[in-house]
Every structure is written in structure tokens, then in C-alpha cells.
Amino acid sequence: MSDADMNKTADSDKIRKKFWKAMADSPCVMIALEGDLRHAIPMRAQLDKDANSAIWFYTSGHNRLAKGGAAMMQFSAKGHDLFACVSGNLTEETDEAIIDKHWNNAAAAWYEEGRQDPSLLMLRLDLHDAEIWEADPGVVGLFKMVTGITMKGDELGDHAKIPL
Incomplete structure (x- = not known):
């Protein structure tokens, strides 16, 4: 592997x-099914530190995402210093252990009958790949932004296309 390839891998890992x-820090995202021209839907992600290629969501069987399929998820970090667009496939999660593992008060607040609510559905987004933008302009970039000097793309932060 060349030095350039190793640096690219290190940057992607970072x-x-x-x-x-x-x-x-802020697990709220927007999700839409590919080919569905309706607006994306806000969802709260259930993350598992041991599963870095899937994210789960509690929803209702009546939600338009319930049918599953190819999907796109958009994310903006709390400080607006990182943005991501993630592709993946939504499917129903049927493993009761996983559904129970992620159940919490924030999820319970949405369901009248709690964990036993008949409308409860858990979806799993199996992640394929992502484009991630890091907005960290650094000193030179900040100076250019404040003074109106034209910035180059790499002066605003890092950008990577990565498999997940």
C-alpha cells in the first residue's frame, strides 16, 4: 500500500x-426511502457501540418507512461541524433481544402501551456507505470567511466517501 493510500485510510478512519x-452525542437524523418523493422523516437513532454497520429506529407499523427498502439518512452534528449522508437498507428488526436492549424512556414516551404496544415496530438500517463532511475551517479558513476571501474546498474541512 502506498503512503497516499495509507493516509487516505487513516483519514477515513478518523x-x-x-x-x-x-x-x-446527537442521535437525531432524517430518513427517506429511495424513490419516495415525499420529505424525509425525523427519527431518533438507537446506536450500538458493538454494531458499527447498523442503526435501529423505533417507529409505528403505520409509518411510511415501515415497508423498508433502500434508504438515505441525513445527519447534522450538534455543532454543525460534521454532516453525513448515509445509504443503506431498512428492514424490520424481529430479534426480541435487540428490541428490548434498546428500549428506553425516550422510546416509551411515544407508545401508549409501552413495549407491548401493537403498533410498535423496530427498523434496522444496514449501512452501506456514507459521504461525510467535516466543517472545521481552521485559522486560515476562518480568516478567509470573515474577510470574504474566496476559500478553496480543502480549507473548510475534510470530506470522505467511506464504506460503513
Whole structure:
């Protein structure tokens, strides 16, 4: 592997770790099924530190995402310093152990009958890949933004296309 390839891999690993940390700090995302021209839906992600290629969501069987399929998820970090667009496939999660593992008060607040609510559905987004933008302009970038000097793309932060 060349030095350039090793640096690219290191950069991808760094931005991937920042993505997962930002998701843990603020797990709210927008999701839409591919080919569905309706607006994306806000969802609260249920993250598992041991499963870095899937994210879960509690919803209702009446939600338009319930049918599953190819999906796109958008994420913006709390501080607006990291943005991601993630592709994946939504499917119903049927493993009761996983459904129970992620159940919490925030999820319970949405269901009249709690965990036993007949409308409760858990979806799993199996992640394929992502484009992640890190908005960290640094000193030179900040100076250019404040003074109106034209910025180059790499002066605003890192950008990576990564498999998840």
C-alpha cells in the first residue's frame, strides 16, 4: 500500500470515528426511502457501540418507512461541524433481544402501551456507505470567511466517501 493510500485510510478512519461520536452525542437524523418523493422523516437513532454497520429506529407499523427498502439518512452534528449522508437498507428488526436492549424512556414516551404496544415496530438500517463532511475551517479558513476571501474546498474541512 502506498503512503497516499495509507493516509487516505487513516483519514477515513478518523472521520468515521468522528461520525460515530457525533451520532452518539446527537442521535437525531432524517430518513427517506429511495424513490419516495415525499420529505424525509425525523427519527431518533438507537446506536450500538458493538454494531458499527447498523442503526435501529423505533417507529409505528403505520409509518411510511415501515415497508423498508433502500434508504438515505441525513445527519447534522450538534455543532454543525460534521454532516453525513448515509445509504443503506431498512428492514424490520424481529430479534426480541435487540428490541428490548434498546428500549428506553425516550422510546416509551411515544407508545401508549409501552413495549407491548401493537403498533410498535423496530427498523434496522444496514449501512452501506456514507459521504461525510467535516466543517472545521481552521485559522486560515476562518480568516478567509470573515474577510470574504474566496476559500478553496480543502480549507473548510475534510470530506470522505467511506464504506460503513
